[in-house]
Amino acid sequence: MNKNEAMLDQMVADYSLVTNGYSGKAPSNPYPMFAEMRGKCPVMHGDLLIQNNIPSMADYMMSGRPVVTLLRYKDIHQVLMNPADWQSYIVGDGFGAAVDNMLLTAMDGEEHDKFRATLQKPFMRSEIRKLIDTLIRPVVVEEFIAKLRPAGKADLLREFALPFPIRAMYAYFGFPHDEDLLGNLASWAIQVVAAPQTDPEVAKITIPQSMVAGQSMYDTLLPIVQAYRARGEMRADILGYMMQVEHEGKRFTDAEIAAFIRMLLLAAGETTTRSFANMMVQLLENPDVLDEVRQDRKLIPKAVMETMRRDPTAGAVARVAARDMEVGGQVIPKGTAVLLSIASANRDPETYEDPDRLWLKRPMRPLLSFGFGPHMCMGMHMALAEIEVALDAMLDLPNLRFDPAYPHPQIRGLNMRGPDAIHVLWDA
């Protein structure tokens, strides 16, 4: 087996571990369950994830913190827009220790606002759009699709969706192109994220493993940062930006940059893979919609957003009440966590007409699949650009269809949703 195959096998194994962890005993299609719960009890006492044996960011350490699950779009939107009363620090409970608590997503208040303002620029839409022709399309088309094309068949998950976002994102970080390095960092990032587990016996293994993985990431990143600085050429990438920007009147040290990049690697890993994969399964299951996009490629951004609405990978996020609060007429005491079911909100009929339908021309509402408000995903424009370019490349594969020799892919999980494989055929 060559090195590339071994790396792909490792990625698939890590990916499946995450999917299994976030699937628990939930049905692979949770939407009928959400519809019923939203109707009966949209502000539900208890934690929907824990109830399904899935680690929950509302209480990663299973401390017994009181948790309420919110299922309606309007309630979730309201919580996300009010970071003063609904704080994020609990998100760092599970794996913050493995990354020295350097997690933007778990920061609150002024600390969050200042960091975010300092770091935002290379992730802005205008910056990312410049990368489409210089970086993203060459990676997608030349490094992946051109090589897959003659075979007329592929497992899109293993051969494309898992490796391409890492390859593009790591190039934008400014890392050297080295497959072992990419494979190791991607694997460690997953081990850090996989630390929280509902089974205490499993957690006894995953928590120490996440500490080692976090340290390995740092030990690998620091010399990369140091070598980059030593070369003295500041390129238009994230490392180049981090070396020049000032935060509270000071430049970042190499150690701070390594810790920051490590945090980004956790967030930038598989989310793009899974969103692309969920989009492809939905489009292949709805050939009329796939044809609609094929005939009018201006619809690509809509197809990406609509498939991310209808089946988001980030199924839930969490906050904690900083004071006694009220949601949907119910009192939520200070210190209670709220688990926000984005997957349920995205199919709320009060917000989306005919919510189960994949409908590209539906009136858009603010999309919650990247979160919303001040913590809204910082990598959103990178992820969108990657998925749009990838879909464009898919549309160039004539007569793309599921391969009937394999079982129909099932998107599963209540969080980090995704299919295990996407076997397809096209006319080579």
Ligand code: HEM
């Ligand atoms: C389709 C792919 C992606 C999805 C679905 C996604 C989803 C999310 C969600 C739901 C949040 C909000 C968490 C919360 O409010 O508690 C978030 C935050 C974040 N994401 Fe993403 N993400 C994606 C890709 C990326 C990429 C590629 C990067 C990095 C380059 C990234 C970096 C971040 C960071 C740094 C935050 C924290 C922002 C803050 O707290 O201010 N994400 N993401």
